[in-house]
Amino acid sequence: MCGIVGYTGPREAYPIVIKGLKRLEYRGYDSTGVALLNGGLKVYKKKGRVADLEEFVVGADLHSHIGIGHTRWATHGEPNDRNAHPHTSASGKLAMIHNGIIENYAQIKKDLSKKGYSFTSDTDTEVLLNFIEDIKKNNECNLEEAVRIALKRITGAYCILLIDQDDPQTIIAARKGSPLVIGVGKGEHFLGSDASPMLEYTKEVVYVNDYELAIVRPDELILKNLGNETITPFITKLDMELAAIEKGGYDHFMLKEIFEQPSTIHDCLRGRLDAAHGIIRLSGVQNNIDAFKNAKRIMIVACGTSWHAGLVAEYIIEELCRIPVEVEYASEFRYRNPVINKGDIIIAISQSGETADTLVAIEKAKEQGAIIFGIVNAVGSSIARISHGGAYTHAGPEIGVASTKAFTGQLAVLTMMALKIAKENGTIPDERYTKLLFELESIPEKVEALLANATAIKVIAEKYKGANDALFLGRGYNFPIALEGALKLKEISYIHAEGYPAAEMKHGPIALVTETLPVVFVATKDSYHEKIVSNIQEIKARKGKVIAIITEGDEVIPGLADDVFFVPPADEIMAPMLSVIPLQLLSYYVGIAKGVDVDKPRNLAKSVTVE
Ligand code: M6R
Numbered sequence: 001m002c003g004i005v006g007y008t009g010p011r012e013a014y015p016i017v018i019k020g021l022k023r024l025e026y027r028g029y030d031s032t033g034v035a036l037l038n039g040g041l042k043v044y045k046k047k048g049r050v051a052d053l054e055e056f057v058v059g060a061d062l063h064s065h066i067g068i069g070h071t072r073w074a075t076h077g078e079p080n081d082r083n084a085h086p087h088t089s090a091s092g093k094l095a096m097i098h099n100g101i102i103e104n105y106a107q108i109k110k111d112l113s114k115k116g117y118s119f120t121s122d123t124d125t126e127v128l129l130n131f132i133e134d135i136k137k138n139n140e141c142n143l144e145e146a147v148r149i150a151l152k153r154i155t156g157a158y159c160i161l162l163i164d165q166d167d168p169q170t171i172i173a174a175r176k177g178s179p180l181v182i183g184v185g186k187g188e189h190f191l192g193s194d195a196s197p198m199l200e201y202t203k204e205v206v207y208v209n210d211y212e213l214a215i216v217r218p219d220e221l222i223l224k225n226l227g228n229e230t231i232t233p234f235i236t237k238l239d240m241e242l243a244a245i246e247k248g249g250y251d252h253f254m255l256k257e258i259f260e261q262p263s264t265i266h267d268c269l270r271g272r273l274d275a276a277h278g279i280i281r282l283s284g285v286q287n288n289i290d291a292f293k294n295a296k297r298i299m300i301v302a303c304g305t306s307w308h309a310g311l312v313a314e315y316i317i318e319e320l321c322r323i324p325v326e327v328e329y330a331s332e333f334r335y336r337n338p339v340i341n342k343g344d345i346i347i348a349i350s351q352s353g354e355t356a357d358t359l360v361a362i363e364k365a366k367e368q369g370a371i372i373f374g375i376v377n378a379v380g381s382s383i384a385r386i387s388h389g390g391a392y393t394h395a396g397p398e399i400g401v402a403s404t405k406a407f408t409g410q411l412a413v414l415t416m417m418a419l420k421i422a423k424e425n426g427t428i429p430d431e432r433y434t435k436l437l438f439e440l441e442s443i444p445e446k447v448e449a450l451l452a453n454a455t456a457i458k459v460i461a462e463k464y465k466g467a468n469d470a471l472f473l474g475r476g477y478n479f480p481i482a483l484e485g486a487l488k489l490k491e492i493s494y495i496h497a498e499g500y501p502a503a504e505m506k507h508g509p510i511a512l513v514t515e516t517l518p519v520v521f522v523a524t525k526d527s528y529h530e531k532i533v534s535n536i537q538e539i540k541a542r543k544g545k546v547i548a549i550i551t552e553g554d555e556v557i558p559g560l561a562d563d564v565f566f567v568p569p570a571d572e573i574m575a576p577m578l579s580v581i582p583l584q585l586l587s588y589y590v591g592i593a594k595g596v597d598v599d600k601p602r603n604l605a606k607s608v609t610v611e
Contacts, residue, residue, distance in 0.1 A: 009188020020197025028073025353381025
């Protein structure tokens with residue numbers, strides 16, 4: 001939520017900041033702004049996207065060797081020019097950008113108003129900035145000290161970058177709950193919400209931790225905690241190439257990411273799955289193997305698409321490992337005082353590794369003695385760092401707002417985990433274990449085969465693009481895939497969609513069925529096949545339009561459904577990694593047919609770092 005970029009060094013700052021903002025636009029795109037120092041403080045900001053800002057600044061003097069920039073996902077105050085960041089302080093000397101929410105801003109605003117401060121925006125950010133300036137004035141301290149004092153008095157989440165007209169080479173940055181990466185160059189430093197703005201300049205980065213404050217100058221990076229103690233920055237080498245964050249010839253990141261799945265699933269399995277020797281190497285699980293073996297239960301916390309991966313995992317883990325699993329929305333779990341016993345395992349699933357609700361949920365569970373296992377895509381992210389153990393999904397940067405390749409990566413990791421634990425626990429017969437390992441190994445090839453037929457989905461999408469509503473139904477392992485298909489369609493095409501267990505449909509949603517309602521059945525060949533065929537009959541009897549995702553060789557459903565899409569045969573445990581892909585394509589093609597900006601659908605942001 002909100003992308004932030006900063007630069008200080010010998011180069012022109014504006015082009016670096018603007019390019020960085022374009023890469024971070026997935027985090028929010030309501031309004032954009034930059035602050036530069038050239039003689040005095042210059043702030044340019046505008047409602048809309050980075051491209052709108054670029055148009056707005058044509059002709060302006062943008063020369064500066066220091067700059068901060070922001071792309072916003074609005075929390076406090078509607079998206080408009082006034083509320084766009086950077087904000088400036090009452091003296092006009094300080095400029096600040098912020099990602100997060102200051103929860104006690106209203107009281108601080110009241111106190112500052114009594115002192116005569118007035119505000120030009122509705123944001124919590126402007127309040128924090130003036131609070132800092134007020135502390136600086138009253139305590140006669142430097143800006144760094146004022147920031148430290150202010151941050152100790154606020155509640156909420158933040159990543160802030162500040163520049164000061166009187167100190168024209170320095171950026172002060174701090175974080176709690178919102179990500180901050182600092183790129184270390186030769187005589188220059190780069191700052192960003194993730195590493196993408198600095199990729200072509202440096203591979204050396206520092207992931208700033210919560211409650212840390214950085215004083216960043218061209219030749220100097222000083223890291224401190226809020227107690228003013230100096231911390232040695234831990235430099236990590238980035239393992240990411242520029243090509244990974246570019247569209248590579250595709251029209252949209254979403255389409256690129258859908259088509260990357262044969263290789264991303266392969267990357268996820270590579271070096272871990274050795275079917276020929278019956279081995280799964282997952283060091284994170286191995287290091288905690290006793291905890292998994294002795295676990296009385298596993299709880300999975302996640303949001304959105306990652307939560308759907310958790311639901312699939314519930315079915316797989318219970319089936320193979322015979323350990324009870326509960327799956328929770330992180331946003332509910334964190335507030336509902338759940339019973340957590342020492343030794344309980346909490347699996348947190350997150351693409352970004354920064355989702356605020358998931359992060360706080362596991363922090364709380366950790367305090368209560370749970371063992372935290374993170375399944376995360378973004379390397380070095382907060383969830384990865386606070387987990388006791390974990391496994392990366394290795395899907396590479398996911399930039400399209402709709403999660404696609406991260407989801408199949410999560411399923412691949414969760415399947416490997418379940419198989420490994422089941423083997424250790426002796427809850428899976430050897431023959432089935434071996435068969436499933438080979439099945440898993442063949443998934444990338446099968447994904448490739450079904451993607452070769454993507455145009456068939458485009459034809460279906462054209463046919464149903466005018467729908468106002470849609471129903472997605474599935475049973476067993478495919479029930480969460482029905483939920484995921486509905487979520488994808490909602491976010492990318494703005495069509496109202498509901499996902500339901502197919503049998504549950506009779507308890508209410510069947511009332512929606514008319515001859516214009518598309519009903520998507522995820523009905524691959526599995527142990528529920530006959531049952532779901534009956535459910536299809538029930539819809540057809542009421543004249544609903546049936547689109548079915550089915551297994552090659554199915555001879556029954558093509559005779560019932562209006563449209564079918566075939567996926568290669570697979571064990572039912574693996575089927576979700578195949579059956580979800582036509583649904584990702586369906587939402588993409590419907591979105592495109594309706595003219596939606598599928599990489600940046602309205603109101604959404606890729607990484608939800610506010611609760
Ligand atoms: O980064 P996370 O996996 O923690 O994100 C969770 C959700 O915000 C995310 O899956 C969201 O639902 C996507 N837009 C779905 O496509």
